[in-house]
Amino acid sequence: MLNYTFDWSIITSGKYFDWLVSGLVTTLKLSAISIVLAFILGLIIAVMRMSHSRPVRWFAHAYLEFFRNTPLLVQIFFWYFGSYKILPTAVNDWLVSTNFEFAAAAIALTIYTSAFIAEDIRSGVLSIPKEQMEAARSAGFSYLRSMQYIILPQAVRITIPPLVNQFLNLAKNSSLAMTIGVMEMTYQARQVESYTFKGFEAFTAATVVYLLLSIAITALVNVYNEKVLNVHKAT
Amino acid sequence: MIVFKGVHKWFKNLHVLNDINLHVTPGEVLVVCGPSGSGKSTLIRTINQLEPINEGSLVVDGMDLSDKKTNINKLRAEVGFVFQQFNLYPHLSVISNITLAPTKIRSLSKKDAEEQAMVLLNRVGLAEKRDAYPSQLSGGQQQRVAIARALAMKPRIMLFDEPTSALDPEMIGEVLAVMKDLALSGMTMVVVTHEMGFAREVAHRVAFMADGVILEEAPPEDFFLRPQHERAQQFLRQLLTPMQSECP
Numbered sequence: 001m002l003n004y005t006f007d008w009s010i011i012t013s014g015k016y017f018d019w020l021v022s023g024l025v026t027t028l029k030l031s032a033i034s035i036v037l038a039f040i041l042g043l044i045i046a047v048m049r050m051s052h053s054r055p056v057r058w059f060a061h062a063y064l065e066f067f068r069n070t071p072l073l074v075q076i077f078f079w080y081f082g083s084y085k086i087l088p089t090a091v092n093d094w095l096v097s098t099n100f101e102f103a104a105a106a107i108a109l110t111i112y113t114s115a116f117i118a119e120d121i122r123s124g125v126l127s128i129p130k131e132q133m134e135a136a137r138s139a140g141f142s143y144l145r146s147m148q149y150i151i152l153p154q155a156v157r158i159t160i161p162p163l164v165n166q167f168l169n170l171a172k173n174s175s176l177a178m179t180i181g182v183m184e185m186t187y188q189a190r191q192v193e194s195y196t197f198k199g200f201e202a203f204t205a206a207t208v209v210y211l212l213l214s215i216a217i218t219a220l221v222n223v224y225n226e227k228v229l230n231v232h233k234a235t
Numbered sequence: 236m237i238v239f240k241g242v243h244k245w246f247k248n249l250h251v252l253n254d255i256n257l258h259v260t261p262g263e264v265l266v267v268c269g270p271s272g273s274g275k276s277t278l279i280r281t282i283n284q285l286e287p288i289n290e291g292s293l294v295v296d297g298m299d300l301s302d303k304k305t306n307i308n309k310l311r312a313e314v315g316f317v318f319q320q321f322n323l324y325p326h327l328s329v330i331s332n333i334t335l336a337p338t339k340i341r342s343l344s345k346k347d348a349e350e351q352a353m354v355l356l357n358r359v360g361l362a363e364k365r366d367a368y369p370s371q372l373s374g375g376q377q378q379r380v381a382i383a384r385a386l387a388m389k390p391r392i393m394l395f396d397e398p399t400s401a402l403d404p405e406m407i408g409e410v411l412a413v414m415k416d417l418a419l420s421g422m423t424m425v426v427v428t429h430e431m432g433f434a435r436e437v438a439h440r441v442a443f444m445a446d447g448v449i450l451e452e453a454p455p456e457d458f459f460l461r462p463q464h465e466r467a468q469q470f471l472r473q474l475l476t477p478m479q480s481e482c483p
Contacts, residue, residue, distance in 0.1 A: 136324075138283055139311065140312030149335060153326050154325065
């Protein structure tokens with residue numbers, strides 16, 4: 001016989017429910033901000049990686065290898081415990097007075113994921129026929145404008161399946177932010193568990209929330225794909 | 236309008252353009268023909284610097300292409316280019332393919348650009364395809380859209396690099412008709428093509444190339460009736476009776 005009594009009511013109402021909801025909101029904010037920034041940064045790094053200028057290319061290459069090949073947890077700790085030490089005291093004090101945990105987690109997630117996104121986008125760009133670049137340049141577009149209007153929109157369409165993977169990884173990786181005290185979903189589930197010893201219920205709730213979040217991200221990208229980019233017509 | 240003076244170009248050791256001297260005047264239609272591998276595509280691609288030249292001077296619409304200070308993007312905006320493989324932007328509708336460069340480079344308003352695009356689509360007979368995507372069009376239709384796209388920049392020169400070579404035979408006529416119409420409107424055109432009917436009827440001058448050299452340059456009536464160079468005579472024989480020349 002089980003000697004554990006299930007009590008789902010603690011996570012569906014009252015104080016603990018509110019904790020979980022606030023955790024969800026923080027996870028959503030952290031994921032959304034980091035996904036948008038990681039995508040933009042990833043695009044920039046991908047273009048730099050293909051630049052005609054050797055130093056720019058090397059910088060992007062070093063960036064990629066550096067951030068892809070170190071653990072995310074170490075990067076989170078670096079931004080939270082390490083990065084601000086080299087800043088002036090005044091900035092330091094200001095950072096501590098703000099919600100610096102959140103910012104550090106967002107920076108780490110953004111930079112870490114942007115390295116993977118950049119490589120995905122670059123492989124997308126390489127798969128676009130070179131005649132597209134010729135057509136764009138012939139019309140009078142500069143190299144960067146050709147990228148912006150003609151190459152990247154096509155590359156991103158091709159890159160959507162791996163991009164969805166990166167977005168999902170980011171959303172799930174955001175749970176690591178609890179280690180520096182960001183009160184996100186996992187942090188709150190842990191908190192509920194400590195107060196109630198209802199670990200099964202608390203982490204079931206967290207599991208379901210992450211699952212739904214991931215499904216929602218996939219669905220959102222698919223809808224964007226279909227309705228906005230007209231992918232079915234344009235291939 | 237286009238002046239080649241002693242132009243040379245090499246791909247590694249291959250001498251693809253050998254001492255090219257050519258002068259295209261405003262409103263003129265020049266057809267460049269010759270066997271494959273003769274350098275005619277490379278020649279037309281140097282005019283908007285898709286291929287840079289190695290030696291000599293090339294002046295297009297008053298801009299010197301051998302001068303590093305020449306703004307190449309500005310030049311390209313004045314020169315329309317039509318590719319063998321059309322190269323429409325597959326992620327954009329027909330109308331957006333045509334309005335992209337005018338709105339982004341010429342800073343036309345979306346409304347003006349679309350009005351102008353519709354005039355051009357009417358001219359190439361594809362007004363009803365404005366919202367279609369390139370993949371939904373036939374080759375001939377795609378090429379006509381590509382011509383409209385190039386014309387939307389109001390170019391001073393139009394370049395055609397084998398515009399009908401990738402088309403099924405029944406679609407060649409519709410594209411040539413658009414090009415003929417354009418020639419009659421007074422556009423300066425350089426056309427690389429194997430369509431000798433078009434050359435005979437529309438060109439003011441025909442240049443014949445082989446092995447990177449322009450061997451013959453003449454008005455079409457002279458070129459087709461009295462080709463001077465042996466290679467040109469051979470080329471024309473092969474075009475007119477391809478079966479016989481393959482089985483002598």
